[in-house]
Amino acid sequence: MKLYQLTTYLESIAPLAYQEDYDNSGLIVGSGDQEISQALISLDCTEEVVDEAIRTGCELIISHHPIVFKGLKRFNGKSYVERVVQKAIRHDIALYAIHTNLDNVTGGVNARIAQTLGLQNTRILAAKQGLLKKLVTYVPLSHADAVRSALFEAGAGNIGNYSECSFNAEGTGTFKGNEHTDPYVGIPGQQHQEAEVRIETVYPAHLESKILMALVLTHPYEEVAYDLYLLTNKHQQVGSGMVGELEAPMSETDFLRHLKGAMRADVVKHTALLNRTVKKVAVCGGSGGFLLKQAIAAGADVFVTADYKYHEYFDAEGKIVIADIGHFESEQFTQHLLYEIIQKKFSNFAVRLTEINTNPIKYFI
Structure with a gap:
């Protein structure tokens, strides 16, 4: 191919x-x-x-x-x-x-680490912002279903585990074309009122050209009215690291033994043990030290990653166990x-x- x-x-x-x-x-x-x-x-x-x-x-x-x-x-x-x-x-x-x-997608590198360790109920540890946008457009009632379907097919309307998400409100659109127009409805030179649906839907910003192409090709109007908004919402399916839970709690030493075997690590460097059971675990393949605060905030008992420097181990401050298994080992x-x-x-x-x-x-x- x-x-x-x-x-x-x-x-x-x-x-x-x-x-x-x-x-x-x-x-x-x-x-x-x-x-x-x-x-x-x-x-x-x-x-x-x-x-x-x-x-x-x-x-x-x-x-x-x-x-x-x-x-x-x-x-x-x-x-x-x-x-x-x-x-x-x-x-x-x-x-x-x-x-x-x-690394940054739900089913990527960190999901494989979580799967290898037997973690359940996993989620992205640090979801990214600035990746989502909203499209608002106005469509005559007769074409609303077709336009929605085209937008969904192009990748719009996905929120978490839900797809084909949109908000719809009916109203009246007005327009008057000049002598150079060939309107789908109405007469050039005369104001026309048309029952329309306001369709709102979110989409990943990188799909914008595909989304707009689907809109233009499906919408019946000669001039398609639409608005684009950049959202500050976090994209919960895209981001760094992952956190999940073990099926059953383990002692810290049992977990480190499990970690070493499952990840085929020759050695596990770690901070002082806290004499607590391990239930929630945060992971990040490769150099994940930048996620320590998020791992602590998520309530993780252990943070599994790689490439920790000497002084960075002190940042655990007795709140979490850092377990450095090596860069290659974490991503192999x-x-x-x-x-x-x-x-x-x-x-x-x-x-x-x-x-x-x-x-x-x-x-x-």
């Missing part, structure tokens, strides 16, 4: 608009029109992973971490980033990254998540999990 068919599907699950400002998710090397028959999935895109793709005949590498975060000014092979990009281009291998956009199951996502949609497409352990950190035990 064409590369864009796969990337379009991945971005319908984890839209690029949901990545953090510093990130570089998306197609890094390659063309959307490129034909692909096999893909290799890895947490990181290293030279060894590119060699594996060449050896196995994969035309695409899908990694969680982008190989390129900042602009490259030279391609002389002096850094591993330059060598990876050079080798991929030389062998016509596309590189695609799905990073913080996959992302590879399996991506494999399942792709196989569910493209069951006949060949997808491989890398056999390379890309963790740059080694432990002497």
Whole structure:
């Protein structure tokens, strides 16, 4: 199939608009029109992973971490980033990254960590703002159902676990067209009154062009009246981290033992134990220290994440147990998540999990 068919599907699950400002998710090397028959999935895109793709005949590498975060000014092979990009281009291998956009969706990286730990009743720990907008439009009664259906089909009207949400109020619209108009109802030069429905519905901001196209194509009027509003509401299905509950409470030492085994961690660094049972657990794949206050506010007994610095451990202040399991360890199951996502949609497409352990950190035990 064409590369864009796969990337379009991945971005319908984890839209690029949901990545953090510093990130570089998306197609890094390659063309959307490129034909692909096999893909290799890895947490990181290293030279060894590119060699594996060449050896196995994969035309695409899908990694969680982008190989390129900042602009490259030279391609002389002096850094591993330059060598990876050079080798991929030389062998016509596309590189695609799905990073913080996959972190920030409900069924993404943190959901897989929560699932691995057996957490239930999960929710986003820190929901994001500025991602939602509201559309208000006015439609003649005869076309209200068709317009609503088109807007819902384009992605509007989703609130939490509910879909096709809208508010509707009937009223009277007035207009008068000039001699250049060809109105759906009324006569040019004469004021016309029409029974209309005011339709209000919310939508993700990144779908705006698709939403408006659906509105214009379905609405019968020559000139479609609509208003757009930016909302400050938090998008409860998009954000950082996740919090949930264990099926049954555990002692702190039993939980740390469970955490170490379930996440295949060689070591768990943690703050002082508080001699409490563990029921509620907050998680964040990768560097999640910025979410400590939210984890405490959510009532979590333990915060599972990675990349904590020495002085940051003091911030627990006896309110929570911080458990640092390592960056690679916290995100390693992302590879399996991506494999399942792709196989569910493209069951006949060949997808491989890398056999390379890309963790740059080694432990002497």
